[in-house]
Amino acid sequence: MSDILPDTSQGTPAYVSDYLSKLTALLAAIDTTQVAATVELLLDCWQNNRRLVFCGNGGSGSTSTHMVCDFQKNIWLDGGKPFEVVSLTDSPALLLAWGNDTDFTNVFAGQARTWLRKDDVLIAISGSGNSQNVLEAVKVAKEVGATTVGLCGYGGGKLAGVSDIALVADLRNMQLVEDVHMVLCHVLFSALRDRIKGLLAA
Numbered sequence: 343m344s345d346i347l348p349d350t351s352q353g354t355p356a357y358v359s360d361y362l363s364k365l366t367a368l369l370a371a372i373d374t375t376q377v378a379a380t381v382e383l384l385l386d387c388w389q390n391n392r393r394l395v396f397c398g399n400g401g402s403g404s405t406s407t408h409m410v411c412d413f414q415k416n417i418w419l420d421g422g423k424p425f426e427v428v429s430l431t432d433s434p435a436l437l438l439a440w441g442n443d444t445d446f447t448n449v450f451a452g453q454a455r456t457w458l459r460k461d462d463v464l465i466a467i468s469g470s471g472n473s474q475n476v477l478e479a480v481k482v483a484k485e486v487g488a489t490t491v492g493l494c495g496y497g498g499g500k501l502a503g504v505s506d507i508a509l510v511a512d513l514r515n516m517q518l519v520e521d522v523h524m525v526l527c528h529v530l531f532s533a534l535r536d537r538i539k540g541l542l543a544a
């Protein structure tokens with residue numbers, strides 16, 4: 343055996359199996375009817391030239407940025423018409439200016455007022471479900487008549503209560519909640535992609 347590779351002869355460490363079994367249980371508990379409803383919403387959004395907007399803090403901010411790559415680029419590469427997908431996390435200058443000139447709770451809401459229109463979709467991601475800047479973005483979405491999907495954890499928090507559709511990873515563990523949200527985003531993207539491919543092939 344190599345000197346640098348770890349000795350795995352003792353089998354899977356308990357911390358690995360414990361983490362993975364919690365992740366599996368969280369995923370199994372997701373309300374799949376709400377996932378399916380979100381896929382239909384996203385298909386309608388793309389078909390009717392609406393915008394899809396993401397926001398979130400920290401790890402959820404990275405998920406938001408990641409999803410712009412998946413939804414915007416891949417649907418175009420598959421031959422679909424452009425899907426206007428943006429993340430409110432992607433301009434550090436704008437985030438800093440909104441925070442500095444007004445208040446940090448406005449960093450997403452300020453931008454949401456620019457991007458969101460009636461019948462657009464906002465996917466708001468918050469592990470705690472209680473980040474005020476995310477909740478303010480949802481408030482703007484409601485004002486303009488956009489539909490909101492909340493990806494929440496920790497019992498859902500306030501975000502679950504104010505979102506049109508709430509997908510909740512119900513555990514007080516930020517890493518596991520963020521993992522579930524990433525999987526859910528990939529499920530949503532993969533399902534949408536398949537639906538669009540089917541339409542393009544018909």
Ligand SMILES: O=C(CO)[C@@H](O)[C@H](O)[C@H](O)[C@H](O)COP(=O)(O)O
Pocket residue numbers: 398399400401402467468469470471472473476516517520
């Ligand atoms: O724990 C992590 C990353 O795993 C942090 O980066 C986490 O995302 C940040 O604390 C966020 O500010 C949490 O905000 P939220 O998801 O509860 O809205």
